[in-house]
Amino acid sequence: MGLATCGIAAGGDRVYTALEAAIRERGLDVRLAKVGCIGYCREEPLVNIQIPGKPLVILHRVTEEDTAAILDAVADGDVPREKALCQIDTWDPLVGDPLTFGIGFKDIPRYEEIPYFAPQKKIVLRDAGLTNPEDIEEYIAVGGYRALHKALTQMTPEAVIDEVIASGLRGRGGAGFPTGMKWNFTKKEKSLQKYIICNADEGDPGAYMNRNEMESDPHMILEGMLIGAYAIGAREGIIYVRSEYPLAIERLTKAMDEARAHGLLGKDIFGSGFSFELTLAEGAGAFVCGEETALIASIEGKTGRPRPRPPFPAQKGLWGMPTNINNVETWTNIPVIIQKGGGWFAGIGAEKNSGTKVYSLVGEVDRVGLVEVPLGTPIQTLVYDIGNGGIDGREIKAVQTGGPSGGCIPASLFDTPMDYEHLTAVGSIMGSGGVVVMDETTSMVDTARFFIGFTNEESCGKCVPCREGLKHMLMILDKILSGKATQSDLDLLKELSGIIKKTSLCGLGQTAPNPVLTTLKYFKNEYDAYLKGAK
Secondary structure (H helix, E strand, C coil), X not given: CECCHHHHHCCHHHHHHHHHHHHHHHCCCCCCCCECCCCCHHHCCCEEEECCECCEEEECCXXXXXXXXXXXXXXXXXXCHHHEEEEECEECCCCCCCEECECCCCXXXXXXXXXXXXXXXXXXXXXXXXXXCCCHHHHHHCCCCHHHHHHHHHCCHHHHHHHHHHHCCECCCCCCCEHHHHHHHHHHCCCCCCEEEEEECCCCXXXXXXXXXXXXXXXXXXXXXXXXXXXXXCCEEEEEEECCCHHHHHHHHHHHHHHHHXXXXXXCHHHCCCCEEEEEEXXXXXXXXXXXXXXXXXXXXXXXXXXXXXXXXXXXXXXXCCEEEEEHHHHHHHHHHHHHCHHHHHCCEECCEECEEEEEEEECCXXXXXXXXXXXXXXXXXXXXXXXXXXXXXXXXEEEECHHHCCEEEHHHCCCECCHHHHHHCCCCCCCCEEEEEECCCCHHHHHHHHHHHHHHHCCCCCHHHHHHHHHHHHHHHHHHCCCCCHHHHHHHHHHHHHHHHHCCCHHHHHCCXXXXXXXXXXXXXXXXHHCCCC
């Protein structure tokens, strides 16, 4: 049963309870287990059925009323065809041996034939929705902790960093800084105490990639952090999660307890002499704490506000010690890179943009959910091939990438590759991976106002450009939407945007004007319509 937050919200917990009761009442030899989310959130609740010797079949839009039909079919060695979404006969977990489920059910489409899944390539989400996130033995069974064993027993810390550098992995938190280079900075600092931190403070409206990664496969995050800690010489680590993610917190905590019980956290891991301890810190939900220096301040018990850099956290971070911070998705790639090799990873994606990226595809798009594709995949592939275009056939007008600080990209530019450089060139950013789709019914001026309102609310107030500038941008946008603005207001809005971008202290203020600048550039006609009094 798919029981990440999305599955539970769709009623999966009720289906699970109904199945559990019916299995018990019938006395069936059926094992019922929890899995995470495979990403096709529109089709939740999802139920996987695996009859020995036959393919794994995914049922979709399952309700409590379907319980009897499901168990009747299973008792006969079959599955209810009317609920079948697709089948999987083999699966490659990348870090372990391929799984062979079986053959049969020729009338049920294969996973690769489903338009939503066909263009995708799973690295980060390789086990999401297929394994039990609350059972370390399932993670080990599909190759979990093999990469850690390889790193600790066969590689030097320098060799681990070299492999990450060779992979070309860039930080998946938004800035896209080369991960191996970042690790090297921390490793070269001469200090007896170093820290690593997992930034799980995902706060973009509509973005939930990291939440699902934590809920569906928490051990891959732990394994990535353990490898990173060994590489840079850290003995302590912290996972910083916003408190609005209770299920992620619950499953990460259980995963850490299981890892300790199996000797994978603590002293002398794998008899290598390497010791490492991990704790979890809950954030209060401040968007600005996604910025690494604000995050560090929050962990230290201070108000979450950024500080000027240098010194960078790699030199002087948590408690004044060298600290390496990567986000959830960055850490999840590490075990695959170490196990498969940096060259293998570098062969996926685009030039200077290796690997895959997980996006949350949301908004006015027919098929919503989590999508993992190679970097460099065009926007149109996400919106049309995977997302199936607009709801009820409505025309798509734009997408916003990169969360509230990202830009709005018009449909005419949907051939733009989704990578760091190309998105920046059209006025947007990669961000953590949110993709909000807007159709013909959307007002782009109202959209810009929404996101400026969000960043204004979330500004920490430390620097004047962000604190005062966003407030005034919001006032001008309200004036425009009320039909009372003039051309001079529009000119001032653009001027303010440029000043705030250039003079703000941290990334929040530096990128906050992007929705306004891109809508002014690509949808100027909508602003002009408001100036003329037409709404």
